[in-house]
Amino acid sequence: MITSKRPVRSIEPMSKLADLIHSDHRLLLTVSLFGIPFGVRDKTVQEICQQYHVDMECLIAIMRLLANPGGFETQSFMHLSPISIVDYLKNSHIYFLEKRLPDIQQRLSEILEGIDDVSRTSVLNFFNEYYKEVQEHMGYENQTVFPYVEKLVKGESPSGFTIDEFESHHSNIHEKLVDLKNIIIKYMELPTDNYKIANVLLDIFQSEEDIDAHCFIEDELLVAIVRKIEKELM
Amino acid sequence: MKVAQKNIVIAESSYLLRKGLLSAVAQLPFAGTITELDTQRSLPIQIDTENPDIIIINPLLLGSAITIRTPREILKIEKDIPVVALVYNLFDANALQNFDTIISITDSLDVITDKLQKIVNAMDESGDDNEDLSDREKEILVAVVTGLLNKEIADQFNLSIHTVIAHRRNITRKLGIHSVAGLTVYAILNKLVDLNDLKVI
Numbered sequence: 001m002i003t004s005k006r007p008v009r010s011i012e013p014m015s016k017l018a019d020l021i022h023s024d025h026r027l028l029l030t031v032s033l034f035g036i037p038f039g040v041r042d043k044t045v046q047e048i049c050q051q052y053h054v055d056m057e058c059l060i061a062i063m064r065l066l067a068n069p070g071g072f073e074t075q076s077f078m079h080l081s082p083i084s085i086v087d088y089l090k091n092s093h094i095y096f097l098e099k100r101l102p103d104i105q106q107r108l109s110e111i112l113e114g115i116d117d118v119s120r121t122s123v124l125n126f127f128n129e130y131y132k133e134v135q136e137h138m139g140y141e142n143q144t145v146f147p148y149v150e151k152l153v154k155g156e157s158p159s160g161f162t163i164d165e166f167e168s169h170h171s172n173i174h175e176k177l178v179d180l181k182n183i184i185i186k187y188m189e190l191p192t193d194n195y196k197i198a199n200v201l202l203d204i205f206q207s208e209e210d211i212d213a214h215c216f217i218e219d220e221l222l223v224a225i226v227r228k229i230e231k232e233l234m
Numbered sequence: 235m236k237v238a239q240k241n242i243v244i245a246e247s248s249y250l251l252r253k254g255l256l257s258a259v260a261q262l263p264f265a266g267t268i269t270e271l272d273t274q275r276s277l278p279i280q281i282d283t284e285n286p287d288i289i290i291i292n293p294l295l296l297g298s299a300i301t302i303r304t305p306r307e308i309l310k311i312e313k314d315i316p317v318v319a320l321v322y323n324l325f326d327a328n329a330l331q332n333f334d335t336i337i338s339i340t341d342s343l344d345v346i347t348d349k350l351q352k353i354v355n356a357m358d359e360s361g362d363d364n365e366d367l368s369d370r371e372k373e374i375l376v377a378v379v380t381g382l383l384n385k386e387i388a389d390q391f392n393l394s395i396h397t398v399i400a401h402r403r404n405i406t407r408k409l410g411i412h413s414v415a416g417l418t419v420y421a422i423l424n425k426l427v428d429l430n431d432l433k434v435i
Contacts, residue, residue, distance in 0.1 A: 118429060126419050171310075183416060
């Protein structure tokens with residue numbers, strides 16, 4: 001789960017986007033996943049959202065949720081468009097599966113060069129297994145959960161699935177990353193440049209936080225909003 | 235060894251039962267902060283905020299998923315936090331196997347104290363977050379990574395399932411590795427297993 005490390009300035013339509021990012025760098029990824037390019041100058045959140053056709057309510061909700069998960073008032077965001085949230089989550093899936101994790105895999109493989117084959121293979125297999133786990137987890141959401149939400153928004157009430165089912169099956173996908181960190185930090189002596197190892201570890205730490213944050217948005221925001229729509233359709 | 239205070243959370247929707255259990259638990263020598271969870275809100279998120287050492291929960295609050303997944307998976311917690319079931323309805327005995335112990339509504343204060351004390355003892359004994367596994371823990375680690383189920387391990391070593399779970403919890407806490415796949419890597423790196431013994435590698 002995510003923790004808020006310091007009090008963050010309040011996130012409002014008139015806040016300057018650059019100031020928000022300076023006050024909490026974890027918002028960087030969110031901004032990118034909304035398709036907002038950098039070079040934001042002194043523009044406000046509102047100006048940026050108009051310029052790039054971003055759903056501002058959704059951006060603000062997700063930024064607030066990430067900046068201060070403990071104080072997040074889900075009830076005040078029940079009017080958000082579930083489609084905007086789903087689009088954001090889909091983008092995140094592409095990012096994790098096609099960019100972030102393959103990148104870690106590549107660099108992990110580099111730092112394992114020079115150790116015995118059995119150890120190297122066991123660690124790389126471990127990472128592959130993790131990758132498959134994330135792929136399945138996100139694939140299920142892409143193929144089952146998101147289409148369900150999209151149908152629901154169109155006013156159809158698809159049978160055979162409810163968001164409760166998703167919630168109770170939504171598994172934790174950070175466990176193996178925690179394990180991987182520990183394996184590298186505590187149990188491996190690698191004949192590699194220490195800076196390279198530290199960089200991979202930093203990336204794993206950050207990914208773990210980002211993946212937790214991603215799941216938190218699904219559990220806390222998406223589930224609540226979809227449940228409300230389900231009730232209205234019943 | 236000094237008595238470490240344990241932070242305990244209680245998740246039970248009945249006001250009377252919750253308050254009753256709260257007052258019982260508050261009398262225990264190791265009771266630290268005791269928190270009641272709001273059963274209307276997401277339990278994993280609340281548990282994450284509270285950071286408890288022990289969780290006592292009515293298994294009904296875990297929903298139907300409890301028949302196919304462990305309480306720790308549903309609550310999204312690390313495998314080294316004991317989860318105690320508070321049971322007062324008929325409940326599928328298989329689903330209760332993955333709890334560390336079971337408190338029944340008919341238990342006396344002595345019995346409740348005894349059950350929780352055992353859990354705390356097991357936590358404190360293995361206590362120090364020191365990597366050194368005991369010989370028994372190494373044997374169990376090897377059994378786990380070769381793919382045996384808790385029940386099979388219990389039979390092989392003539393232990394109860396609860397004891398096997400307690401050993402596994404201690405292994406995980408000592409090593410800081412939670413998944414079977416991660417434990418497998420550890421066992422390989424430390425030459426505790428031979429590759430030929432492993433089903434999947």
